[in-house]
Amino acid sequence: MSQEKKAGSTRTLQTVKDADGQVVSRVRRTVLPGGLRVVTEHMAGSRSASIGVWVDVGSRDETPALHGCSHFLEHLLFKGTAERSALDISVALDTVGGEFNAFTAKEYTVFHARVLDEDLPTAVDVIGDMVTASTITEADVEAEREVILDEIAMHDDDPDDVVHNLFALQAWGDTPLGRPIAGTEESITAMTRAQVWRFYKRHYRPDNMVVAVAGNVDHAEVVKAVRAAFSREGFLDGDAEPRTPDQSVRARSVRSGTSHTTRALEQVNIVLGVKGITRTDERRYALGVLNAALGGGTSSRLFQEVRERRGLAYSVYSFASHHADAGLVGVFVGCLPAKVDAVLETVRGELGKIAADGITAEELERGKGQLKGGLVLGLEDSGSRMSRLGKAELVYGELLSIDEILGRIESVTLDEVRTLARELFRRPELMAVVGPER
Numbered sequence: 001m002s003q004e005k006k007a008g009s010t011r012t013l014q015t016v017k018d019a020d021g022q023v024v025s026r027v028r029r030t031v032l033p034g035g036l037r038v039v040t041e042h043m044a045g046s047r048s049a050s051i052g053v054w055v056d057v058g059s060r061d062e063t064p065a066l067h068g069c070s071h072f073l074e075h076l077l078f079k080g081t082a083e084r085s086a087l088d089i090s091v092a093l094d095t096v097g098g099e100f101n102a103f104t105a106k107e108y109t110v111f112h113a114r115v116l117d118e119d120l121p122t123a124v125d126v127i128g129d130m131v132t133a134s135t136i137t138e139a140d141v142e143a144e145r146e147v148i149l150d151e152i153a154m155h156d157d158d159p160d161d162v163v164h165n166l167f168a169l170q171a172w173g174d175t176p177l178g179r180p181i182a183g184t185e186e187s188i189t190a191m192t193r194a195q196v197w198r199f200y201k202r203h204y205r206p207d208n209m210v211v212a213v214a215g216n217v218d219h220a221e222v223v224k225a226v227r228a229a230f231s232r233e234g235f236l237d238g239d240a241e242p243r244t245p246d247q248s249v250r251a252r253s254v255r256s257g258t259s260h261t262t263r264a265l266e267q268v269n270i271v272l273g274v275k276g277i278t279r280t281d282e283r284r285y286a287l288g289v290l291n292a293a294l295g296g297g298t299s300s301r302l303f304q305e306v307r308e309r310r311g312l313a314y315s316v317y318s319f320a321s322h323h324a325d326a327g328l329v330g331v332f333v334g335c336l337p338a339k340v341d342a343v344l345e346t347v348r349g350e351l352g353k354i355a356a357d358g359i360t361a362e363e364l365e366r367g368k369g370q371l372k373g374g375l376v377l378g379l380e381d382s383g384s385r386m387s388r389l390g391k392a393e394l395v396y397g398e399l400l401s402i403d404e405i406l407g408r409i410e411s412v413t414l415d416e417v418r419t420l421a422r423e424l425f426r427r428p429e430l431m432a433v434v435g436p437e438r
Helices: 069-076 086-094 117-133 137-154 159-172 185-191 193-203 221-229 284-295 303-307 337-357 361-377 382-396 402-410 414-424
Strands: 010-017 025-032 036-044 048-055 099-104 109-116 209-215 259-262 266-274 315-322 327-335 430-436
Touching: 025 221, 036 284, 036 382, 048 117, 048 382, 069 099, 069 109, 069 137, 069 193, 086 099, 086 117, 109 361, 109 382, 117 209, 117 221, 117 414, 137 159, 137 185, 137 193, 159 259, 159 266, 159 327, 159 430, 209 382, 266 337, 284 303, 284 315, 284 327, 284 337, 284 361, 284 402, 284 414, 303 337, 327 337, 337 414, 337 430, 361 402, 361 414
Parallel strands: 036 209, 259 430
Antiparallel strands: 010 025, 025 036, 048 109, 048 209, 099 109, 266 327, 266 430, 315 327
16 A cells, blocks of 8 residues: 555545636545545635545445345435434435435445535534434334335336346346346335344445545535534544555457336336446547447437437437446437337448447547537536545546546547447347237
């Protein structure tokens, strides 16, 4: 472990100045005892502050018996601690007008809040209390179990959720990566309080967490507040070092073929795709440009051909998803049952064209502009800046500056996109279909 990530170390990661030499942004990182990382970005002129606690655990870390436990636990940490009831937690943030929530992904869980800068200490203390000292009582588990089951039923009623879950299942089978994040009715019904508690204690450790804060903040004051909030019950005791992501993995294979679920719907929802690339693959910038040209906006090939010219569907788009050791590139279309064959013929035709000939110079520039504009506009508030810090530290292991990312996007060439398109869209196809009997 390098000195910069040992307990007690503080390092300035980035400093951005304006034309007059004034600092407009500064990113710093401190490692606390136990391996807890605190990363902040001071944003000049901001009056808000956002905090996110990023925990290196998600649904892909679950055994079959614990399927859905990460998401179940996310809910349960809002139910109360030794110091606060569930109502106390809500009142503390509502009183200062804060935005407060959490989400679970396949590879991490995040608890986040956005408040006025002067109220950041409150947000730090509440979230610190939640993630380090939740009681997770039997009564809370039983009450929240019903909420989770309702949520699963809600997702099961949404054909968009169903088809994307089915697509992941087709790609990776009955594995942690292929299963839905929320679990199933069977797994959640069978899960015990003891199982959830053991999962909590095993994964919610300081060396497995990053506290990311952005806005009108002072790094030293944030570190002081985090140290106090996360010191409950000896949470920061020990000499563990921060866990760092393994970036040496290769993309796992996917299963080709088609999965179909019958639902009494007016539309057929289709996701058609191929194996993609991992989240650290250097070709991800070329893939971003390719995705923009293929189905990333109203000027894209798929939107123009499927919707505008042929009138085959209202909703059509392409996407790329990335994980540590896996990736998918796909196209979603929702259409009337009578148009399925024409839709598939058109989509496959466009994929074939782009595999054979790549994209045009005009599409290249348009794709670059779309990516760059989306990046810069998406980082204008403290919440998005916080997410950038947390994901960079926990998932990527490095923080690229905005200019570095813009430079990598701008450096993408036509040949790079053509080579990637040829490789991707000549891979075996997989597909998920949700809709009425045909």
